[in-house]
Amino acid sequence: MGVLQVSTAITLKRLNPDLSIAIIKREEKALVPCAIPYLFHSINSIDKDVISDTPLVKLSIDIYIDEVVSADLENKVVRTSKGLELGFKTSSCYRFYT
Numbered sequence: 771m772g773v774l775q776v777s778t779a780i781t782l783k784r785l786n787p788d789l790s791i792a793i794i795k796r797e798e799k800a801l802v803p804c805a806i807p808y809l810f811h812s813i814n815s816i817d818k819d820v821i822s823d824t825p826l827v828k829l830s831i832d833i834y835i836d837e838v839v840s841a842d843l844e845n846k847v848v849r850t851s852k853g854l855e856l857g858f859k860t861s862s863c864y865r866f867y868t
Contacts, residue, residue, distance in 0.1 A: 776821060783829045792832040792856055794848070 779791050799821075823833055836850040848856045 773821065776826065779831050780825055780829060783831060790832075792834060793826065794834045794836050794838055794850060794854075794856075796835070796837050798835050 775793060775795075779793060782789055783791055826833060834850065834854060834856075836852045836854060838848055839851050840849045841847075842849070846858050848858065850856075
């Protein structure tokens with residue numbers, strides 16, 4: 771999960787608080803990419819360079835630690851490697867790689 775996904779989810783939720791949003795990410799913790807060079811000089815710890823889930827949780831955005839293995843656009847269902855099936859309402863499904 772990257773900063774783009776977080777900011778997009780937060781913006782959508784603020785525009786429509788009733789919207790149900792789910793983020794599926796492979797790892798529990800994700801690094802802030804632009805801060806990686808600072809790890810060696812000033813941050814000194816990977817734990818300080820992690821994208822926080824807190825803003826997403828506060829807005830009731832669902833977070834799943836998993837990986838999407840297929841997206842059925844006709845039936846509007848996304849399937850994950852752990853067997854989870856999530857439906858979606860939009861006419862398109864976008865998969866972000868992080």
